[in-house]
Amino acid sequence: MAKVHPGRFTADIEGDFVVFLIGMRINKLWKIHKWLPVAMAMPAMQRAQAADPSIGMLGQQGWFGRTTILVQYWRTTEDLMTFARDPRYTHRGAWKAFNRAVGTSGDVGIWHETFVVRAGDYETIYGNMPLFGLAQAGAHVPVARRGERAQERLAHRDAS
Template structure:
């Protein structure tokens, strides 16, 4: 599917005081153990479908990359939303996590990792040039760069009241 490319320069407007950024991934340490790698990899699509169908979950959007080390970056309304999802016995997260810990943790076959960052809006600087909707702008709102947001210094620390154009994307759009 061809994505619309937006000529010109844009920035993201998170539309909130902060954004929780959650990075998660896995690494095929012993890539020849395809079955073990697949056992871990198959959990994420189900989790992402669940989150996409539940706007109240608080996940705003995500991007993902595949390779020997995979990575998914997701944007959340708050750390509380992320923690609530992770602990939800009805959500499709706990069962794969428990299975990994029981069957694969410590074997060295597959590694998993995650990092969580609570980022104040004043600490966010983004620029997208000649790109389709991507990253934080895709997850929240993309706005044209203009007066007061032309430089990285101006964008970093710029309040959510940017006032320099209509947003291009709505919240919650994911890859």
């Protein structure tokens, strides 16, 4: 079980970073032969990402259900796009397999959203939590270091 850090913490990360949300939705539960290969493709990508810190992924967390979501933090969009296109990694093959097997049938939905966050343009709070989210990808620091209130933590960016 993950160690809980009692108290209030926030995240601190140097420079710009990218938040990448990606997932799938099982639209037709009975078509396991369509959605299971899609679901199984992600762990291989995650293993490749974890095995090579030089690719620029800072951290990730995921949740599996009918709608699956994976939240990843990347240093740059270039790092993310390089991973997606590089034939050394499994993404390209998984994308081609999805298009062949599912295509536009509607059996399985996939999605992603990419957000570029400029240095200091974020606010986080973690109360009595294990390392999580941006605090796991960056630095996990006491709230007082960046401000006691959300407004102060956001204003901190202007002081930098």
